[in-house]
Amino acid sequence: MDLALSDDQERLVSVLQTFFAKESPPDRVRDAEPLGFDPELWSKFAELGGPGIGPGAAVLDLELICEPFGAALAPLPLVDVLVCARLLEAAGADGADVLRAATGTPPLVATIALHPGVDGVVRRVPAGAVADIVVGLDGDELVAVTAPPDHRSPPNLGATPMADRSLRGSRRVLATGWRATELAARAADEWRILTAGALVGLAGAALDIGVAYAKSRHQFGVPIGSFQSIARDLADAATAVDGARLLAREAAWAADEAPADLAALASMAFLFAGRTAQQAAGTALHVHGGYGYMLEYDIQLYYRRAKAWTLAAGDPRRGVQHLADALFGPVEGAR
Amino acid sequence: MDFRLGPKSDAFRDEVRAFVAEHVDDDLLERANATGTMHDWDVHHALGSRGWIAAGWPVEYGCQGRDPYEMTALKDELRLAGVPQDGIGNTMIVANTLRHVGTEEQKRRFLPPALAGEYIFALGYSEPDSGSDVAAAKTRATRDGDEWVINGQKMFTTLAHEARYVFLLARTNVDVPKHKGLTMFIVPLDAPGVEIQPVHTLGGERTNITFYTDVRIPDTLRVGQVDGGWEVMTVALTFERGGTGLTEAHRLWQETVAWARATMRDGRPVIDDPLVRERLANTAIDNEIAKLFAYRVSWVAAEGGLPGVEGSMHKLWYAERLNAAASELLDMLADDGPLAPGAPGAPVDGLVEHTYRHAPVTTIYGGSSEVQRSIIAERGLGLPRSRR
Numbered sequence: 001m002d003l004a005l006s007d008d009q010e011r012l013v014s015v016l017q018t019f020f021a022k023e024s025p026p027d028r029v030r031d032a033e034p035l036g037f038d039p040e041l042w043s044k045f046a047e048l049g050g051p052g053i054g055p056g057a058a059v060l061d062l063e064l065i066c067e068p069f070g071a072a073l074a075p076l077p078l079v080d081v082l083v084c085a086r087l088l089e090a091a092g093a094d095g096a097d098v099l100r101a102a103t104g105t106p107p108l109v110a111t112i113a114l115h116p117g118v119d120g121v122v123r124r125v126p127a128g129a130v131a132d133i134v135v136g137l138d139g140d141e142l143v144a145v146t147a148p149p150d151h152r153s154p155p156n157l158g159a160t161p162m163a164d165r166s167l168r169g170s171r172r173v174l175a176t177g178w179r180a181t182e183l184a185a186r187a188a189d190e191w192r193i194l195t196a197g198a199l200v201g202l203a204g205a206a207l208d209i210g211v212a213y214a215k216s217r218h219q220f221g222v223p224i225g226s227f228q229s230i231a232r233d234l235a236d237a238a239t240a241v242d243g244a245r246l247l248a249r250e251a252a253w254a255a256d257e258a259p260a261d262l263a264a265l266a267s268m269a270f271l272f273a274g275r276t277a278q279q280a281a282g283t284a285l286h287v288h289g290g291y292g293y294m295l296e297y298d299i300q301l302y303y304r305r306a307k308a309w310t311l312a313a314g315d316p317r318r319g320v321q322h323l324a325d326a327l328f329g330p331v332e333g334a335r
Numbered sequence: 336m337d338f339r340l341g342p343k344s345d346a347f348r349d350e351v352r353a354f355v356a357e358h359v360d361d362d363l364l365e366r367a368n369a370t371g372t373m374h375d376w377d378v379h380h381a382l383g384s385r386g387w388i389a390a391g392w393p394v395e396y397g398c399q400g401r402d403p404y405e406m407t408a409l410k411d412e413l414r415l416a417g418v419p420q421d422g423i424g425n426t427m428i429v430a431n432t433l434r435h436v437g438t439e440e441q442k443r444r445f446l447p448p449a450l451a452g453e454y455i456f457a458l459g460y461s462e463p464d465s466g467s468d469v470a471a472a473k474t475r476a477t478r479d480g481d482e483w484v485i486n487g488q489k490m491f492t493t494l495a496h497e498a499r500y501v502f503l504l505a506r507t508n509v510d511v512p513k514h515k516g517l518t519m520f521i522v523p524l525d526a527p528g529v530e531i532q533p534v535h536t537l538g539g540e541r542t543n544i545t546f547y548t549d550v551r552i553p554d555t556l557r558v559g560q561v562d563g564g565w566e567v568m569t570v571a572l573t574f575e576r577g578g579t580g581l582t583e584a585h586r587l588w589q590e591t592v593a594w595a596r597a598t599m600r601d602g603r604p605v606i607d608d609p610l611v612r613e614r615l616a617n618t619a620i621d622n623e624i625a626k627l628f629a630y631r632v633s634w635v636a637a638e639g640g641l642p643g644v645e646g647s648m649h650k651l652w653y654a655e656r657l658n659a660a661a662s663e664l665l666d667m668l669a670d671d672g673p674l675a676p677g678a679p680g681a682p683v684d685g686l687v688e689h690t691y692r693h694a695p696v697t698t699i700y701g702g703s704s705e706v707q708r709s710i711i712a713e714r715g716l717g718l719p720r721s722r723r
Contacts, residue, residue: 001404002337003634009336060336211716226719231712232705238716239648243624250338250627257337268620317613324612327619328592331607 003246009064016065019048020072026298032075033159035151037130041076043106051110052103054082055089059190063197063252067245070201073301077127077161079194080111084135087112087187088144091174098133098144098172108132109149112187113165114313120168126312128163129153135174135187138167142180145171158308189262192270192313193255196248199273199309203241203280206302210234210284217289230287237280244269244276267323274310281306340404340630347401348408354385355416367419368676368689371541374422374455374497383452388423389430396434396446403579403633410580417586422455422494429456429502429521432571436559445500445521454499457524459489459545460568466490467703469504470514470565474547476505483557485522485550491700492545495524495531501545502571508562517564519571521556522547538693572702573641579633582625582653583697584660587690588618591664594683614667621656628652644715651707654697661691 005013023044032038054062062082069078081102088099088110102110113122113136122128122136129152135144145167153161175183211234214225224230251269254261281302285292292299313319325331340348358381367373382388391406392398401409413420430449433441448454465471474487485505492501500521508516524531528550534542559567592615595605605611628649635642642649664687665672676685698704712718 001340001630001634001637003631005336211718214718223719225712225716226721228705228709228721231716231718231721232708234716234718235651235708235711238711239652242648243628243652246627246631247620247624249336250623253336253338258339264619265623268623272620272624320613320616321609323619324609324616327616328596328606328612331609331612 005064009061012061013064013068016068017071019044020068020074024072024074024076026073026301029073029075029301034155035129035153036075036159036161037077037127037151038075041074042109045076045078046106050103050107051081051085052107054085055099055103059193059255060249060252062190063193063248066194066197067201067204067248070198071205073202073205073305075159077109077111077130079191079198080127080131081107081109083187083191083194084110084112084133086190087135087183088174090183090186091142094172095144095174098135098146098174101146102133108146110135110144112136112191113167114188114191116184117167121164121166123164124162124312125165127161128165129161131165134165134167136165136167137180137184140177140180141173142175142183143167143171143173145169156308158305160305160308160312162312185263189266190255192266193248193251195309195312196244196251196266196269196273199270199277199306200241200245200248202302202306202309203237203244203273203277206277206281206284206299206306207234207237207241209299209302210237210280210287213284214287224287233283234287237276237283240272240276240279244273247272263326264323267319267326270313271316271319271323274306274316277302277306278310338627338630340407340633343402344404344408347405348412351387351409351412354381354387355412355418359416359418364417368539371535371539372494372497373419373540374494375419376497378418379422379452379455382423383450388452389427389450392434392450396450398450403637407580407630407633411585414581414583415586415589422497425458425494425498425502426455428458428571429500432502432519432567433558435570436567438555440555441521441558455494455497456521457492457495457498457501457543457545459492459501459503459522461490463488463490466699467706469568470517472504472506472517474503474505476507476518476520478507478554478561479551481554482551483520483554485520485528485547485552487547489545489547491534491542492531493540493542495543495545496533496541498524500524502558503547504564504568507564511562514565516562517568518561519558519564519567520552521558522550522552523556526550526552536696538696539689540693540696579629579636581629582622582657583690583693584618584625584653584657585622587657587660587664587686588615588622590686591615591683598682611667614663618660618664621652621660625649625653625656644711647702647707647710647715650702651704651711654694654704657690657697658694661687661694665691 023041085102088095101108109131110133111127111131113125116137130149133144133146153163214230215223217224248269251265254265285299285303291297358378363375386399389398390401393400426449460469462472476483476485500523503520503522506516507518528548530546532544598605631645632642632649635645668682671682674681675688
């Protein structure tokens with residue numbers, strides 16, 4: 001057992017922390033609203049390696065990248081493009097052209113739809129409003145559709161660039177039948193793990209903001225962090241953040257090292273990271289008192305995204321049923 | 336990173352499973368439930384003869400020098416089998432303390448038989464007026480030549496009716512701040528003046544109140560310096576927190592899943608019910624995190640560190656989530672849920688009902704949830720000391 005990061009991983013995390021601190025400070029996050037996409041940040045990310053760092057990388061290393069990304073709330077569809085590039089690579093020769101476009105110079109934004117298409121339409125695609133390429137399941141085919149995005153998303157809680165997209169038109173079939181299902185399932189698991197990483201980063205950053213505020217804000221002549229009911233909520237959130245981080249990293253590690261456990265751990269990591277992000281951001285916001293309700297304070301940026309990023313995968317209680325399928329096998333006769 | 340305990344631990348786990356298959360049966364578990372005594376001499380002696388009471392101690396103590404990951408495997412498997420092990424837990428707290436602060440004579444006298452499983456210790460910290468504020472103990476020890484005379488009362492002296500000795504915290508000086516006037520003693524429970532009164536609990540476990548009236552013990556049974564009891568307690572508490580293996584909640588989940596797979600309700604397997612699946616899946620998440628917290632404590636120990644905040648997070652999490660799991664799983668059993676162990680038709684042989692009664696104590700003993708949260712807030716997050 002070894003719960004420490006390697007030297008290379010420490011360096012990787014440190015480089016990304018520096019990158020996001022510089023390129024995605026809260027002002028830039030606010031400026032990128034409501035679309036939730038910063039073209040300049042996308043260019044800088046491309047210079048750093050862009051979506052091409054996805055294929056061939058260890059899932060754990062990608063999860064570690066997503067933690068500082070989430071902590072910075074970076075207006076960049078990082079998880080979606082990494083997972084999509086890996087999916088295109090896994091599709092082999094049929095995905096080669098699309099992969100080249102998605103990892104070229106400059107790269108096109110290629111994203112995945114998390115739910116199968118209905119009548120050729122995939123709904124609420126996480127980066128649908130900014131993606132040049134959308135990969136999704138249309139019937140028993142896994143297809144990649146190339147079409148210019150309209151850079152408009154419906155106003156939404158997390159200011160995420162979500163949009164409905166068509167899977168028909170100029171498209172490439174990447175796989176069919178069980179192979180299509182298998183590729184999509186693997187991509188969905190990886191998306192859950194990397195999003196869990198992003199949510200863990202968000203949760204940790206929100207907690208830090210809440211703790212710093214509780215130390216500096218005085219009421220009744222003492223820092224409010226000395227009140228037990230404040231300290232209690234922060235201690236509970238800190239415990240959940242540690243648990244969520246361990247679980248997200250375990251799931252990411254399992255993706256390469258213990259694939260039999262992947263489906264269950266990916267679901268667990270995603271569900272728990274979502275709950276924890278909401279708990280940490282909600283607690284930190286509350287600790288701010290009335291100031292937490294003001295748009296001027298950054299904590300609201302975390303509070304909104306904690307919920308919105310979680311809902312991208314659907315109703316969390318359905319997510320729990322999905323986890324149950326992984327743990328106990330699907331129910332016979334259920335849809 | 337590597338989340339596996341490793342081949343050495345896995346190999347030892349197989350040995351422990353074979354031991355469990357040989358020594359643990361339903362009779363043993365029923366005996367523990369019936370008497371409420373969470374200690375079984377047969378298993379204890381068997382563990383002692385294997386050298387597994389202190390399997391992690393070095394070879395110079397006649398032990399096996401098992402590493403923290405092997406110890407985790409041992410604890411996991413005993414827990415999953417439901418082996419009552421309060422006696423081992425208490426004894427190891429005292430043994431670890433003696434190893435670090437005991438005299439050479441005390442080590443020679445107490446450690447070999449305790450580690451061989453010949454007898455067990457009870458812990459005498461809590462009193463009617465002092466629980467979490469353990470340093471407020473009032474039980475008096477007064478010097479009389481080469482002897483000490485002890486008078487007072489201890490609460491929750493669990494296993495006092497089976498133990499040879501109680502590890503007793505007593506006040507030896509009333510003229511100094513409370514932390515500076517305490518001394519630790521090893522008191523024979525068969526000494527004249529010791530009285531043991533049973534206390535029956537919500538979870539069915541038996542504990543005790545112990546009374547001490549002019550109990551005389553030699554100075555050689557003092558552990559640590561006179562008035563240095565708090566330093567000894569600090570060592571002992573380090574070994575009480577944390578725990579490095581799976582918890583009751585893992586066994587609860589495992590047994591409940593097995594029951595749900597094997598049981599039909601309304602013509603379908605219980606495991607097919609979406610409400611059942613939701614509860615079991617949520618408990619699986621909590622348990623995975625409890626496992627990761629426990630294994631992190633082992634990892635910190637294996638790396639030569641002392642788990643502080645990590646131990647508190649583990650204790651807080653497993654205790655709080657065990658309560659949540661027991662409540663959710665009991666709801667899931669609906670009107671069969673209240674059926675107790677032994678009742679005809681009791682689901683999971685009443686284990687969920689029993690756990691629902693047992694779970695509250697886990698947020699109290701070994702450092703209450705409130706104490707753990709204070710440690711996390713102050714040492715982990717650097718928040719100012721709270722008003723207490």
